Amino acid sequence: MISTAQRLVNLEDLHHAMRQGRDLLYPSQPKIMVGTATCGLAAGAEEVLHAVREEVANSQLPYQVTETGCIGWCSQEPLLDICIPGRPRVTYGRMKPGRAREIVRAIPEVKREWALAMMPGDENTLNGAHVNYCVPHNGHMDGLTAYKDLPLFKRQLRIVLRNCGIINPDSLEEYIARGGYHALWHALRKHTPEEILNEVKRSGLRGRGGAGFPTGMKWQAVRDAQGEPKYVICNADEGDPGAYMDRGVLEGDPHSVLEGMTIGGYAMGAHQGVIYVREEYPLAVMRMKQAIRQAEDAGLLGQSIFDSGFSFEIRVVKGAGAFVCGEETALIRSIEGKVGEPQQRPPYPAQHGLWGKPTCINNVESWANIAVIVQRGGDWFSQIGTAKSKGTKVFSLVGNIENTALIEVPMGTTLAEIVYEIGGGIPNARACKAVQTGGPSGGCIPADKFDLPVDYDSLNQAGSIMGSGGMIVMDDHTCMVDIARYFLEFLEDESCGKCFTCRVGTQRLKEIVTRISQGEGEEEDLDLLQDLGWLVREGSLCGLGQTAPNPVLSTLRYFRGEYMAHIRDRRCPAHRCRELITFEIDPVLCNGCGACVQICSGKAILGEKKKPHIITQAQCTKCGACLEMCKFDAVLVH
């Protein structure tokens, strides 16, 4: 962290900060890093960090202990890394305080036990630089795989996530040491706003919030719009369930968003920026606020940045818990202190946005791309990806998948590559059924369509959308009718109520699907779902309503048989819909340990110790806790 506020005015200042940052990034003493993003903390990173700090303090050795953001290896959290000068960085997973202490005590030796992987150096997509951590003959460590050879990381290209898990998010110098704020310097001192805008246009970048509108065109519209002042907004209201890409960036590399927004402000002639962060992300709010203070102190925000005469300020607005506020017009209303109801478009925010002034809204991931586009050029960026979808996309790969992770891959990577190679397939030797993309606005893509390249247009054709990047993998234990019901419940609850078709339509859709999931559906219901789905789509004002039928229509398109099983046979093939299943105990497999009796929420399980138990059906709530508890697979579901 910057000890004394130093204003960065010219390139020499930036280089000076860069050298300071390098000393922190690659110190001459061993460095221990603990990943402390929200997910790391949830997995116990704080205890690990505390143990490491204590151990270092006790040893009185000059080791550095720092925090870092999320490198995306979520299934191995909490993560700990040690960097010993001249040797590769080594990562340890699923750390416990005791093990962390042992690892620290072993320094300067690298403890091989529990080590997951090593990094002989790091690639920096921002400027194409490569930093070697180790002297050549020490580049490889026997038995440890390099990150770039791991299936999880091999196919990744990290533009947006370039610094996540590498730098300390609280350190401005470390951000600068990896080339940060150089793009801003170049933009302000070497280029006109038009040149920057053209570079963004040339890159082919499309909005990463989900809809995929060309960013350059949006910027042009704001630049050309009449009215002052103009505003720049970062949409960090990441509401899609199952998506946390933006949180990863906000918590792991906050300055990348600030730099992108400031460049955007310069290109569009705006001097004020707002970051709207959802309130469920307290750590992201804190890190962003801290980053803004640092940037202000260093003169990277405020009056006449880099003595260019261009001024820009950014403030954070915290959301209040409404999914619909991810929609741009609703988000603007929310910043204005009003109820977050979407507005008719046109006029678009580019003409009539915050306080009625021209406003550019892009999401976190879009903003984090900007510095790289300016630094390396639009042409470089547009070489990555497919014909119509340029660059990379960050996905949160979650659900029933071996490697739950935050990944960034070039557009056009196939679902099969993502699920089976990067994700390592489905755990417990189960079959993969589908992948859900695009959150409540998206759909489920069945496993037999996994050769689909992931880009905006292919996903649309398949009845889903790119969305913000949540990718939830579902195994054969997932019931598609239940998933449709789940999303409809979500949408019914989150519909702001303005449009009748959305407010009532989502209710009726949910009722019909719930009826089917309870075994009380009729075949005609499926036609009704189609008709009603069309009506909700056509009759609603904003994206929430227009896409609300997607989850039910896409599951109906690909999994009609499953709906029919619920309707005709009154059966849930995935054994998920409560009304259609019964639990039983196999008298042969049950050894009467009594674990299920303890956990049973309906007190429905009877039996003497060491004798087979039985479930009283009338009292069974079908919560499935007995199934979870039983170590002998004695609980059966029909």
Added chain:
Amino acid sequence: MPEMEAVKPLLAQFEDERANLIPILQEIQATFSYLPEEALRRVARKLHVPVTDVYQVATFYRCFSLKPRGRHLVQVCLGTACHVRGGDLVLERTQTETGAGLSGTSPDLEFTVEPVRCLGCCGLAPVMRVDRDTFAHLDQAKVRGIVNRYRPRKKPATVDTIAASAEKVRS
């Protein structure tokens, strides 16, 4: 109303601008764990907006509550990743264990349990958050232990309880 004393300095931190409505309500919610009616009236007066406007905002957003919440806020994640890994069952179990039931708040005002859309820790699903602490890889069996951590310590010993435990030892 004595608690309204705390509202005055709280309101004084903000300028009289409509855009401050949500931040002010967030501060009040954080201080009182709900939005008292009188506080809403004062906010309306301060910002020169009708009380109905304040009420509309207070009831639109999920983070506000017009009823007192429990001492501990338990947010069980129902994001998609949590859902496919049994988050709904964890929620149900939490409602039972805390005594909050479907009403949301336990009768002893210790816990308010509410489903939350997504905490963004999908890699650790299913998850829940109690106040500021997040718990990962949950199943129904883990819920009781977590809830018990936040229960108030046993009541201080009184003459009666000491007598009762002495009785127990003797028998």
